[in-house]
Amino acid sequence: MTRTQAFTERSSRSETLVSVRGVDKQYGNGTVAISGIDLEVKTGEFVSLVGPSGCGKSTLLRIIAGLGEATTGEVLVDGAAPGDAQTRGQSSFVFQEATLLPWRPVRQNVELPLELMNVPRIQWAERVGEALHMVGLSNFAGAYPRELSGGMKMRVSIARALVTKPRLLLMDEPFGALDEITRQRLNDDLMRVKEITGATVIFVTHNVFEAVFLSSRIVVMSVRPGRILEQIAVDTPYPRSSDYRTSAAFTKDAGVVMKLLAHTH
Amino acid sequence: MTESTPKPVTIAVPRELKAPAWLERFFPPLASFVLFIAVWQGIILAAQLKPYVLPGPLAVIGAVVDNRSSLGESALFTFQASFVAFLVVMVLGTVIAFVLASSKFIEKAFYPYAVMLQSTPVIAIAPIIIIWFGFGFTSIVTISVIIAIFAVVANTTQGLISVENNLQNLFKLYGATKPQTLLKLRLPFALPFMVTGWRIAAAQVVIGVIVGEYMAGAGGGGMGGLGLIIAETSARLQTAYLFAAALCAALLGIGFFLVVNLFGHLLLKNWHESAIQFEN
Numbered sequence: 001m002t003r004t005q006a007f008t009e010r011s012s013r014s015e016t017l018v019s020v021r022g023v024d025k026q027y028g029n030g031t032v033a034i035s036g037i038d039l040e041v042k043t044g045e046f047v048s049l050v051g052p053s054g055c056g057k058s059t060l061l062r063i064i065a066g067l068g069e070a071t072t073g074e075v076l077v078d079g080a081a082p083g084d085a086q087t088r089g090q091s092s093f094v095f096q097e098a099t100l101l102p103w104r105p106v107r108q109n110v111e112l113p114l115e116l117m118n119v120p121r122i123q124w125a126e127r128v129g130e131a132l133h134m135v136g137l138s139n140f141a142g143a144y145p146r147e148l149s150g151g152m153k154m155r156v157s158i159a160r161a162l163v164t165k166p167r168l169l170l171m172d173e174p175f176g177a178l179d180e181i182t183r184q185r186l187n188d189d190l191m192r193v194k195e196i197t198g199a200t201v202i203f204v205t206h207n208v209f210e211a212v213f214l215s216s217r218i219v220v221m222s223v224r225p226g227r228i229l230e231q232i233a234v235d236t237p238y239p240r241s242s243d244y245r246t247s248a249a250f251t252k253d254a255g256v257v258m259k260l261l262a263h264t265h
Numbered sequence: 266m267t268e269s270t271p272k273p274v275t276i277a278v279p280r281e282l283k284a285p286a287w288l289e290r291f292f293p294p295l296a297s298f299v300l301f302i303a304v305w306q307g308i309i310l311a312a313q314l315k316p317y318v319l320p321g322p323l324a325v326i327g328a329v330v331d332n333r334s335s336l337g338e339s340a341l342f343t344f345q346a347s348f349v350a351f352l353v354v355m356v357l358g359t360v361i362a363f364v365l366a367s368s369k370f371i372e373k374a375f376y377p378y379a380v381m382l383q384s385t386p387v388i389a390i391a392p393i394i395i396i397w398f399g400f401g402f403t404s405i406v407t408i409s410v411i412i413a414i415f416a417v418v419a420n421t422t423q424g425l426i427s428v429e430n431n432l433q434n435l436f437k438l439y440g441a442t443k444p445q446t447l448l449k450l451r452l453p454f455a456l457p458f459m460v461t462g463w464r465i466a467a468a469q470v471v472i473g474v475i476v477g478e479y480m481a482g483a484g485g486g487g488m489g490g491l492g493l494i495i496a497e498t499s500a501r502l503q504t505a506y507l508f509a510a511a512l513c514a515a516l517l518g519i520g521f522f523l524v525v526n527l528f529g530h531l532l533l534k535n536w537h538e539s540a541i542q543f544e545n
């Protein structure tokens with residue numbers, strides 16, 4: 001890379017939120033999970049990662065979150081290394097399971113990030129209220145996780161991710177364990193949340209329809225070691241209503257992604 | 266909390282159809298108890314057993330009444346030793362568990378020895394302890410601690426190291442400090458495991474004290490505890506008195522366990538699923 005290139009890229013970082021360059025990841029046991037990953041995500045994009053099981057989607061997401069280290073290559077989130085103290089709280093992670101603390105009621109579960117980041121206590125109530133309102137759980141602030149359904153737990157998990165007002169939302173198959181109806185409802189809600197917050201989202205899923213419904217771009221990965229095979233732009237503008245699911249454009253894009261996925265095996 | 270809770274709706278059930286809850290709960294164990302006493306007495310009558318082989322239930326109760334003051338003093342001593350041993354087990358066991366759980370290396374280096382210590386019979390260790398601390402309270406408590414501490418160490422360590430990976434990731438993501446992770450994640454996560462350890466230890470601590478008294482008990486006026494009474498009466502074939510002491514020991518053990526059990530239950534109440542009856 002020449003100097004001029006590096007300069008132009010850094011000056012355009014207001015546009016680029018996440019930049020992944022030449023990232024490989026080899027685990028301690030020798031497994032090469034991903035190899036040669038280059039990915040740029042711009043502010044406001046909704047990027048889905050799809051690919052066969054074990055191709056390194058979670059690995060890539062964890063590296064972008066700063067939870068894991070790349071073996072080679074470079075990752076920048078808003079121009080800084082992920083997990084940097086100065087950018088802490090700019091990224092949130094939603095796991096496949098709700099990962100709530102069972103001994104805390106909903107409100108205190110959502111408060112957790114504020115607590116850990118030493119946000120002044122007077123702001124908590126308002127922030128938690130906003131986050132719970134966004135996921136439609138205002139009436140359940142006092143409930144314990146065991147009193148909630150799977151979908152509601154996932155909403156709490158999303159509220160917890162939103163409470164820090166992150167610029168980047170990383171979601172690893174958040175709706176994988178839910179039934180189809182609940183999944184679609186949560187997809188609709190996520191769409192709304194994205195409109196309100198303007199967050200940039202990187203979203204891992206196995207479900208092609210979900211990917212097409214939510215994404216502005218779909219990244220298809222190959223079998224292990226995971227590489228990026230193809231990137232598909234989904235052009236239908238936001239906000240997308242549930243009618244979009246039955247449109248011709250939707251069916252066409254889903255077909256394209258499915259065909260690509262079939263070739264990965 | 267401002268919302269008002271709705272009044273519970275009570276449904277009238279005809280009186281004669283429903284047995285009182287206490288009866289439903291206590292009748293089965295009571296019935297088996299009566300049956301047990303009857304079989305006990307029956308065997309003695311049928312087999313013509315000598316009282317020093319197997320005294321009857323009435324003889325045992327008689328022995329309790331006859332020796333009530335020395336049994337009382339001894340039981341108090343046993344209780345005190347158990348209480349002290351339990352406190353030592355809780356504090357020391359928890360500290361050891363935290364050290365073990367603080368690093369994989371330390372755990373690998375020391376855990377096998379903890380298991381080894383646990384597997385060594387007390388009979389083999391007790392003489393050494395008596396050489397070091399002499400007969401009496403200190404040796405008794407030490408023996409009890411050695412018997413009971415493993416339950417707390419093992420369960421607490423298990424709880425501390427089995428915190429879900431992604432919960433740890435969550436804390437890492439928001440830059441949680443070590444003390445924050447300990448207090449807000451690992452400790453509450455480990456609590457049900459710890460309570461399990463306490464329950465087991467509560468039962469074992471009393472057993473340990475009785476064993477300790479049996480081997481290291483000394484002094485009159487109840488200063489040897491129930492274990493010493495058991496040792497002495499068995500030597501003199503005072504079998505009814507021996508049974509009376511064993512009965513007291515059993516009751517003390519059960520009482521101790523129940524108190525710790527209740528404490529654990531209160532601690533976990535509204536906190537952890539394990540303490541709450543699952544509602545379908």
Ligand SMILES: Nc1ncnc2c1ncn2[C@@H]1O[C@H](COP(=O)(O)OP(=O)(O)OP(=O)(O)O)[C@@H](O)[C@H]1O
Nearest residue numbers: 027029031033052053054055056057058059060224
């Ligand atoms: N901590 C680890 N240590 C060693 N190998 C790992 C570790 N985590 C993941 N792997 C391996 O790396 C590869 C990629 O795993 P990863 O979880 O990233 O895949 P994935 O695409 O998220 O799969 P899925 O769709 O099933 O969730 C797999 O082969 C997995 O076995």
Ligand SMILES: [Mg+2]
Nearest residue numbers: 057058059172
């Ligand atoms: Mg995964």
